[in-house]
Amino acid sequence: MPLMGPLIRTRAILEDVEDRSLAAFGVRSRGAKRAYAENVADVRTHFQHDWNRVLHCRAFRKLEYKTQVLPYGLGSDFVRNRLTHTLEVSQIAVGVARALGLNEDLAQAISLAHDLGHPPFGHKGEDELHAICGHFNHNEHSLRIVTEIEKRYPSFPGLNLTTDVLEGIEKHETDYDRIGSYRFNPNLGPSLEALVANFADTIAYRAHDIEDGLESRIVQEDDFRGVAFWRRIEPELAKDMRPSLRLARITRRAIGAMVEDIVRETARRLEEAAVKGLADVRAARKSLVGWSFAMAKEQKELGGLLMDRFYLSDKVKEACGVGSKVIRALYLRYLKEPNLLPEMEREKLETAGEKERELVVAHWIAGMTDRYALRDYERIFGEKIVLPGAGW
Template identity: 40%
Template sequence: MRQQLEAIESMRLAPFGLRSAASRGRAYPEPESATRTAFTRDRDRIIHTTAFRRLMYKTQVFVFYEGDHYRTRLTHTLEVAQLGRSMANGLGGNEDLTEAICLAHDLGHAPFGHAGEHMLNQLMADHGGFNHNTQSYRIVTELERRYPDFHGLNLTYETREGMLKHETDYDVSEAAAYEPEKRASLEAQIANLADEIAYNAHDLDDGLRADLFTLDDLEELVVWRELCDKAGWRPGEHFSSLHRHEIIRELIGRSVTDVMRQTSAALEAGGIDSPERLQLHPHNVVGYSPEYGEKVRALKRFLYERMYRHYRLVRMQTKAERFIAGLFEAYIKEPHMLPAETYARLDEAPLARIVADYIAGMTDRYALDEWQKLYDPYIRA
């Protein structure tokens, strides 16, 4: 059955899409699945990890106690995966590989979103730093312990490479072991854009829901005015949740359409007819058109200034940094406060890295509970 699936996949893919049958394999040899392609198997392994389940209670922008309807790191990941599959399908890329990369791209995120990551990176400055993208890679290659013959998930080379070559405005990871002279695959580049489209749309949605900025504030954005015009809403009129949903849908649709149109043109102009040629191309081929890209950059600047730097979020981020720092300092000072299973890993890595791994794996709720156990004398340990 796997061979049939591989044959169907090969017929469907464009010449520059990565074929699972041509995968460079896994670090540890394993028998192939009888019913799944290699990339489908990667996707399934990622979904079943402890790290994936923990994303349910990790901050995207709002901490879990702010409300039940804001995005979490898990719902963000699912939105990214859905967008990634859609774009891969339209561009002739491998949907399963794209989805696997999308599902794994935030596995290593610390609790409390970028505030937690920022503080861990500061605390780890003398010990190699901390980056959630690199941490995601560590999870799938080392930290998840689910198989008797190897650490990690033993994912294919292509999924691991796609994870390490994931690039955003915030993240560029070291990929020395994965032919650094080559760019990311089509599927990994699609995952990058799916990530950006998802967070631009849902942060705008959540920011409106949370009243972090007003409809009048948004009028400065060309893209907002265009979206409202399409939705048939005019300033001064009643703005309902249905208007908000329609505008967010239109933003996602426009973004995906622009990326696919621009990418198709870039693939054709570059004469790209193989995965190798795509990865050796001097520029990423997946991206926005220049005109739409400027509108997206303006939206991102708006969200940074009016949402991410809003006093309510800054207060939350400041508290989060204090929680993370308190946990880190306590465990470094007295490692015996670490759980036995975590303490046992001190034979494998330096104390600071073990502590960072432990904290990064926490959900927001667990981190708050641990902080209370360590610092509140009325809370039982």
């Protein structure tokens, strides 16, 4: 029986609210398409359904034990993992979308799903999988998870998300994430909500990598002194502030400065391009969401410093190098001895060609957490791996 009553906001009412409150260039959920028709509950919009489904799926929960920069178990308990990063991206994306009159639920759904396909041990783990099987991209795998791998419904594979969300996942691009070819609207640009999710990702990891680098003591405040972005936020840092409060202030100011710049610059670009609706967004030759010239320059400089002093630091490289060793060893052993795999994966191998066999194994490993990979390595090889730096 459908929910009805004067105090109940049905989907139709919520869609009317969207029509009244969103900017002309925001994506409406009314009429959103899914690959499989279904009768969804009518007290949520289609995009609300989407982010709810992502939040409850198994792949999302596994992000807690996947590396962001520092592998699981290294540093203090306060450094980010892939789950906390994802939640921060979502919060930032929703805030920016709200400020610009965009669809917050669409931005949230894309943000929550954007890293589902990350393998264990972060980008180093992805690089290793790509090297050993010929091709692996975590954006593509995120899409594969929500369209094929997740099994939560009897009548269709995956989560049956709307095409707007699937397109946003596929077209998620930052300095480190690119696919290159698209299945969804390949000749059109992404929605503003998807672009906002892209930049929210960058804002989140730039801010929290400063904090995590300092928290882990791999980088020091003095390392940032010559960086223009640091000089932008440093005047508001009280010298006598307790270290924990100082770290929080650094992160807060970093996020605030980047968000304010994105909102102002995006509004300027939309006005300059005379964007009237979604068609104008899709046809735009240049990105309508982005940094101001000054902030873009500062972010490039900051990104370079974080790369040199944090991501490529000896401590991080050593720890992630062990993760690469684990991934390669598991991959080769699974191919040689498929009986070590779960029954469902063995069944896939039985009907797969040679190249497909490699991908089956790669996709199985990509679904592992850092913790699971280390435990399976110990189970198979009888060797307990202790990551360098445990207990920093």
